[in-house]
Amino acid sequence: MSTHPFPPGFLWGTATSSYQIEGAANEDNRGRSIWDDFCRYKDAITDGSDGSVACDHYHRYRDDVALMKQLGLKAYRFSIAWPRILPEGRGAVNPKGVAFYDRLVDALLTAGIRPFVTLYHWDLPSALNAQGGWTTRDSAGWFADYASVVVRALGDRVKDWITLNEPWCSAYLGYEFGMHAPGYQDKALAARAAHNLLLAHALGLQAIRAAGDAETRVGITLNFEPRLPATDSDEDRQAAEQDFDWQYEGFAEPILTGAYSQRMLDRMAGAADIRAGDLAMIAARNDFIGINCYTATRISAKRGVVYDDDPEFTRMGWAVRPEGLYAILMKLHRATRGRTPLYITENGASFDDQITDGRVHDERRVAYLRAHFAAAHRAIQDGADLRGFFVWSLMDNFEWSFGYQQFFGIVHVDYATQKRTIKDSGYYLRDVIAANAVIEPSGSAM
Numbered sequence: 001m002s003t004h005p006f007p008p009g010f011l012w013g014t015a016t017s018s019y020q021i022e023g024a025a026n027e028d029n030r031g032r033s034i035w036d037d038f039c040r041y042k043d044a045i046t047d048g049s050d051g052s053v054a055c056d057h058y059h060r061y062r063d064d065v066a067l068m069k070q071l072g073l074k075a076y077r078f079s080i081a082w083p084r085i086l087p088e089g090r091g092a093v094n095p096k097g098v099a100f101y102d103r104l105v106d107a108l109l110t111a112g113i114r115p116f117v118t119l120y121h122w123d124l125p126s127a128l129n130a131q132g133g134w135t136t137r138d139s140a141g142w143f144a145d146y147a148s149v150v151v152r153a154l155g156d157r158v159k160d161w162i163t164l165n166e167p168w169c170s171a172y173l174g175y176e177f178g179m180h181a182p183g184y185q186d187k188a189l190a191a192r193a194a195h196n197l198l199l200a201h202a203l204g205l206q207a208i209r210a211a212g213d214a215e216t217r218v219g220i221t222l223n224f225e226p227r228l229p230a231t232d233s234d235e236d237r238q239a240a241e242q243d244f245d246w247q248y249e250g251f252a253e254p255i256l257t258g259a260y261s262q263r264m265l266d267r268m269a270g271a272a273d274i275r276a277g278d279l280a281m282i283a284a285r286n287d288f289i290g291i292n293c294y295t296a297t298r299i300s301a302k303r304g305v306v307y308d309d310d311p312e313f314t315r316m317g318w319a320v321r322p323e324g325l326y327a328i329l330m331k332l333h334r335a336t337r338g339r340t341p342l343y344i345t346e347n348g349a350s351f352d353d354q355i356t357d358g359r360v361h362d363e364r365r366v367a368y369l370r371a372h373f374a375a376a377h378r379a380i381q382d383g384a385d386l387r388g389f390f391v392w393s394l395m396d397n398f399e400w401s402f403g404y405q406q407f408f409g410i411v412h413v414d415y416a417t418q419k420r421t422i423k424d425s426g427y428y429l430r431d432v433i434a435a436n437a438v439i440e441p442s443g444s445a446m
């Protein structure tokens with residue numbers, strides 16, 4: 001028997017997002033999104049690809065739900081494509097778009113899988129981008145209106161809502177570094193977008209609660225890259241604690257404390273349109289916080305960012321440091337005084353997978369997951385109110401600017417045939433879920 005049991009009812013799942021898996025970009029009146037546009041820019045996507053077909057999940061969702069059932073998933077986190085619901089971003093609702101998510105939710109519920117729905121995972125309708133996108137304050141209201149349309153349509157069956165996925169990426173990768181849609185390189189626009197995304201979260205929260213019922217729960221998913229001290233020395237600890245943590249200070253801090261740090265205000269340098277009352281709204285209580293965490297940074301007081309621990313690196317070049325996941329869970333536990341449930345809404349790894357003997361023996365991913373499950377388990381032991389763990393991702397998919405050259409799935413996808421093959425990590429997750437405990441990989445009999 002394993003000595004690492006999770007609490008009863010712990011919610012094991014996997015996560016995906018609309019643009020990364022759905023395909024069917026031009027079907028059933030779906031509007032364009034900024035990712036359709038961005039993929040056309042020269043050199044925007046490493047392999048010149050786009051999400052127009054992706055995993056063809058739009059047509060294969062029944063098979064994909066059957067796969068999830070086979071893996072024993074308790075929950076599934078997916079996102080809704082705003083331009084399927086509102087092709088122009090606002091105004092007329094597209095019934096065919098709503099119908100797709102209706103069918104998906106029903107299929108999940110029939111399979112006994114709880115839907116966790118993200119309203120915005122980066123595919124802003126192009127029509128709204130033409131009106132300023134996230135750089136205008138109006139975007140917060142557009143988002144809230146869209147959220148209430150969706151919650152009115154699905155809220156009788158979906159109880160768990162995530163407003164935004166990783167607004168840090170939307171704002172800074174999208175508007176400052178030009179690495180994500182809409183592909184701008186303008187620090188001031190990025191600062192505006194960042195604050196407006198927080199406003200969108202705040203108004204979205206209100207709209208979802210108003211359109212939902214007593215069981216409705218709503219939160220936000222943020223990305224974290226925790227700072228760890230290079231050694232146990234006081235000076236390294238202090239250096240790690242005091243390092244500018246842009247992801248945390250840009251989003252978690254205003255949400256949890258109702259204020260930006262002075263460093264964050266300096267960084268936004270008067271560009272963001274912050275008005276009286278905004279921060280009080282942004283600090284409204286969330287029913288949960290979603291954590292996306294893949295890696296961590298080690299800081300030495302004398303030498304800055306260091307790799308003294310000689311970490312393993314994934315195909316993304318991300319250092320494998322499960323202790324970072326533990327650290328952010330405990331930090332959020334303290335920051336919320338244990339009053340806000342936490343979910344890991346994304347964690348996983350891209351490695352070079354090979355199909356051999358019709359199987360994918362992805363031992364490195366299995367080891368990665370095992371180590372991160374153990375870190376989550378330890379945080380629960382130490383008091384963190386962690387309710388669930390969603391592995392990124394259910395299947396290999398369109399990894400944004402890396403196209404189809406990164407492989408995060410626990411299910412392999414052959415893009416030429418759309419054949420799905422459960423990887424060893426998928427079977428490992430299945431066994432972990434069945435045991436509700438961190439177990440050792442069996443290595444055989446999968």
Ligand code: FCB
Pocket residue numbers: 017020165166169223292346392399400408
């Ligand atoms: C996160 C995104 C997700 C996926 C993973 C690898 O930043 O939310 O869509 O790209 O990284």
